[in-house]
Amino acid sequence: MNYLDYIIEETKNLLAIDSPSGYTKDVIAYLKKEYEALGYEPMITIKGGLLVKIGGKNKENAILLEAHADTLGGMVTEIKSNGRLKLTPVGGMNANNAESENCRIITRFGKVYEGTFQLTNASIHVNEKYDETSRSYKEMEVVIDEKVDSKEAVQKLGIMAGDFVCFDPRTTVTQSGFIKSRFLDDKLSVGILLGYAKYLKEENIEPEREIYQHITVYEEVGHGGAASIPENVVEVLAVDMGCIGEGLECDEFKVSICAKDSRGPYNYDVVTALVKAAQDKDINYAVDVYPLYGSDADVALSAGYDVKHGLIGPGVYASHGYERSHKEGVLNTFELLKAYLG
Structure with missing residues (x-):
């Protein structure tokens, strides 16, 4: 099974577990076992999320990747x-x-x-x-x-x-590669983070800086990323759905890089570095401004954390409805994580 197949399979497994904000213990228990099976040591936070260190050399310049397992x-x-x-x-x-x-x-x-x-x-x-x-x-x-x-x-x-x-999520993956389901926001990106953790372990890769992954459980009600950020983290990168709609460049086949959402602009240097990484590796991407959106990375700053912040994710159409993405968008998001994090 390649990494894309693994991501899609894990996403389907996650979508099959009910996890509205406030009732996420089953999905977190499942994720804990999956990370342990990959060889990591995940920790369930007091709020009920999952925090796991996935490696890296520089302990002074750590980055936290966040995706949320809670749904509507x-x-x-x-x-x-x-x-x-x-x-x-x-x-x-x-x-x-x-x-x-x-x-x-x-x-x-x-x-x-x-x-x-x-x-x-x-x-x-x-x-x-x-x-x-x-x-x-x-x-x-x-x-x-x-x-x-x-x-x-x-x-x-x-x-x-x-x-x-x-x-009911009504999950289906078509022969042409479209992924259709409720709650791709944000279980699709949780699957991508699992795939990235699997990639580092199986390829025996140690990134330049220390990387944590945080699976949050209250994003949909506004405070998922407000806690549990390790002391050595200087950057928070939310991996969430990319918006698709009138006036935006993203589609289901691209990874979206958000320059600004309803809470304000993302860190200039982080956005620039993400764009450069995508261009250097010829990754299909779009830079967009989301008119009605907020992320766990925004919440981290609102909670008082002194960190840089960014937001990427696979393009997802019909957000908060019966959503649709594509395997190409998933793969481009996975490839951008690899390119950006080294």
Whole structure:
């Protein structure tokens, strides 16, 4: 299995593990075992993320690579009198993008139930306002796949307010190399970091500077990168999804280098060095400004860390919806990490 095949396979494995922000213990346990199998010694942080040192010579000039394993999701906020569930979003899960999606309700003490997130009164043959009704969390509900028709019947299942609701990722990889799934943001980049760690170990490569990888678990709610940065780290490079859309140069086949997002510009020297590394190795890349975006690297600076920061990632279309990338974009991101880090 080559490194690209490994990255895709691990990404598929990660996508199959439910991990909305706040419920990430299963995916982190899986990642811990994977890093250990590669020969590393990962540590679970107090916040629940994963920190692992992957090697390097210069201990005074360390770099931290960050990707996040937490995803969007929902949480039960009310059990209705008819046995349906009202939700509140976890992260930026847009109700429009989740309509008619299968989901799982994770109860507080481990039971799991299936359901579907639907418009209230979802039968088009009955609801004369079907077309004009706004798809919002006020107008939508989870229909549980159990024989329940009252609040009391749902409570007897062990379901309560505060339970997580996880949406089906619907992962598929096409013969033409497209990767389609919910939550490629950011499990695709977690797969890339695993692939890079595997590459260093199997090729017996010791980079010039010490490298850490941090798999964060609260990025989608804004504070994933706010802690657990080792003292000798002077640079944080977020590896997250690259934006695709009108006015941007990136597509699914490129690695995106972000010059500025909604929180401001990234470090000039870091962005310049990333561009030079891509040009020197003839890597297909784009430099873009993201209008509605923030990263773990931004959060590190907001938390007070005195570090340089950057952001790269494979191009991902339809962000926070049913997302799409391509193997070429994954490979170009992997190659840029190799070129930049040496």
